Amino acid sequence: MKKKAKSGKKSHIRLLHQYYKYTGFYSFIFKSLKKAAIPLLLFLAVIFIVDHFVLNIEDMLKVITTKFAPGQVLGIFFTSESLLGIVPPELFIAWAGKSSAPFVYLTLLAAASYAGGIVSYFIGIGITHQKKVHDLLENKLAKHIKNTRKWGGFLIIVGALLPIPFSMTSIASGIIRFSFSSYLIFALLRFARFYLYSLVIFKMI
Structure with a gap:
């Protein structure tokens, strides 16, 4: 009985592997990693150039930390993360470092x-009740919605970890009514992204 269960588990994993391979999930991950590396390297390069040739980044961040209350900075970031990820999180990670x-x-x-991702998720749900807005955003987020329908939780994991606007993935999850409890679990990897990126950014500033 145990052997059969084990065999069944293996075949299920194999079927999942074939599905993700057939639907292009692995190539999507590879392309996303390449795209993710470029903005991160550019950001680090800009930080290096500005710090060495324009102004002292450390001093600038210290001015920001003294001029703006932490609550204000966090509020701006929360708003950004709720509305399509307008400001790169890397800037705020650098702020935290100082x-x-x-x-x-x-x-x-x-x-x-x-x-902010949770807010975006409910924005996605709210959009489904507004036909004009739904049709407009469904066209703009067509790729995200299509991929979320195909890959579900795995796409949320990718959105949480990589520098892809997490808000878009969250809105798409809301639009297709992806399980909210599952969304909350997968989205926790957002914390891992910040801790991992801080290992690089904190050393640069």
Whole structure:
């Protein structure tokens, strides 16, 4: 009985592998990783150039941390993460690195991003009740919606970890009514993204 169960599990995994391979999930991941590497490297290059030839990044971040209250910065970031990820999270990670408590503010940023994703999810649900808005955004987010329907939770994981606007993935998840409880679990990887990126960014500033 155990052997049969094990065999069944293996065949299920094999079927999933074939499905993701056939639907292009692996090539999508590879392309996303390439796309993710470019903006991250560009951001680090800009930070390096500005810091060495234009102005001292460390001093600039210190000015920001003293001029703006942490609540204001977190509020701006939460708004950005709720509305299509307007501002790159890397800028806020750099801000956290120069704050009085880097790990605490990094965690608060990750929590704000996670909460912003939840807001985006419900924006997606709300859109389904507004036909004109739904039709407009469905065209603009057609690729995200199509991919979310195909790959579900795996796409949410990719959106949480890679520098793809997480808000778009969250809105698409809401539009197709992806399981909210599953969304909350997969989206927790947003925290991992912030901690991993901070390992590089904190050393650069």
